[in-house]
């Protein structure tokens with residue numbers, strides 16, 4: 001087993017990994033920038049190394065990270081999610097330095113990282129993929145003729161896209177003409193690659209993804225699904241496991257396809273195969289994320305498996321110590337991504353100082369966070385500052401517990417998605433348990449909540465308004 005792992009990430013993600021290291025008796029090494037000197041992951045790791053002054057580029061400095069791992073005698077590196085987690089060159093450089101990379105091989109990252117390449121590999125493996133273009137689009141004319149053939153609406157998507165960016169829906173020819181160049185430019189700016197492809201737009205789809213786990217000895221299992229249909233701007237907000245939309249038969253069939261997808265690229269370690277499922281329960285492969293996923297805690301809650309510990313053991317060469325038949329689903333879980341953003345203002349990020357912080361607790365409640373009173377959320381990163389995961393034996397009891405935990409949660413100083421979640425969790429639309437990706441658009445009333453739920457919040461808001469008016 002490894003002795004020392006470098007965690008190439010920050011925030012709640014780094015803390016999550018450090019926790020599993022500690023339970024396995026492995027030392028953890030954190031990296032941080034000057035601005036992150038007061039970040040929690042720095043305090044929780046056994047050792048922390050300053051990597052550089054730039055708040056973003058430093059965490060992406062492959063050369064420096066490999067040097068630190070070598071100098072400190074780390075025998076493995078965990079990339080987490082975001083940052084370098086889907087960078088095949090990073091995985092390659094780590095491995096060439098004689099250090100284990102806790103993730104799949106560089107070639108599997110490359111095969112799945114480009115969505116057009118992934119589609120080709122999946123078609124070859126007999127996995128149903130969303131109907132669309134063969135590879136990247138060569139011209140607007142090609143896009144127009146393909147769309148005419150498939151029928152509108154269609155989606156333009158960046159081949160190298162991620163994080164919900166570089167995706168545009170086109171409802172007719174006019175919109176396709178308008179969006180074609182815009183999407184290419186956006187893709188180039190965000191991902192350094194202007195390749196764009198087309199997919200048929202699946203109307204009112206369910207985003208259902210399967211967690212897979214494969215060891216270096218040819219065993220590959222799935223740990224059931226997560227339903228991530230509650231989104232804003234094609235990005236996940238609330239995820240549940242299992243999906244209330246699947247029955248056991250479809251679950252088994254999709255799970256088998258997810259394992260086949262992973263095996264087709266000789267996948268090793270943890271990964272996620274994302275599907276779209278339509279109202280008639282047809283399903284299509286959308287993409288594979290070759291890393292740990294933000295929403296992994298709900299899978300941990302319903303399967304009892306520590307996914308990060310499993311990742312580490314697999315990377316150390318150990319065989320999985322359970323089979324597909326050993327895996328069972330226990331109850332239900334919901335994850336709420338607590339983002340420092342204002343849902344009432346188009347989910348605009350709200351970085352700033354946390355003035356008060358009380359996290360919920362009790363049976364079936366888990367918080368993965370990185371903030372504390374006095375902590376200043378920096379503007380440079382993802383706006384997610386904590387994740388609340390609740391578990392319950394049945395769906396209705398899980399929703400009740402979610403309402404209870406959300407009510408206990410108290411974050412002041414910056415606006416967050418918490419009041420929206422309190423409102424959603426109490427709604428019939430949510431407690432019904434079945435939703436598609438248009439959930440928030442279809443329920444605009446859910447955004448019509450009172451952002452100030454406590455008397456002192458109202459008093460503070462009134463005082464701030466008077467002060468602003470008086471020019472104080």
Ligand code: ADP
Pocket residue numbers: 009010011012013014080081082083162163164235236289292293294295382384
């Ligand atoms: P998907 O690619 O399907 O959206 P996830 O929902 O798991 O998958 O999101 C990964 C996203 O998490 C990244 O694109 C990034 O925006 C965000 N992220 C990256 N690093 C961190 C981190 N350290 N803490 C929290 N969020 C992060």
Ligand code: ADP
Pocket residue numbers: 130155161162163164165167199200201202203205207231234235274276286287437
């Ligand atoms: P990312 O890499 O940014 O996670 P995905 O390809 O996983 O991108 O798509 C993100 C989200 O965009 C999906 O969960 C879904 O809501 C929407 N989406 C993507 N492709 C389609 C499609 N062909 N039809 C309908 N919705 C789609």
Ligand code: MG
Pocket residue numbers: 274287
């Ligand atoms: Mg995705």
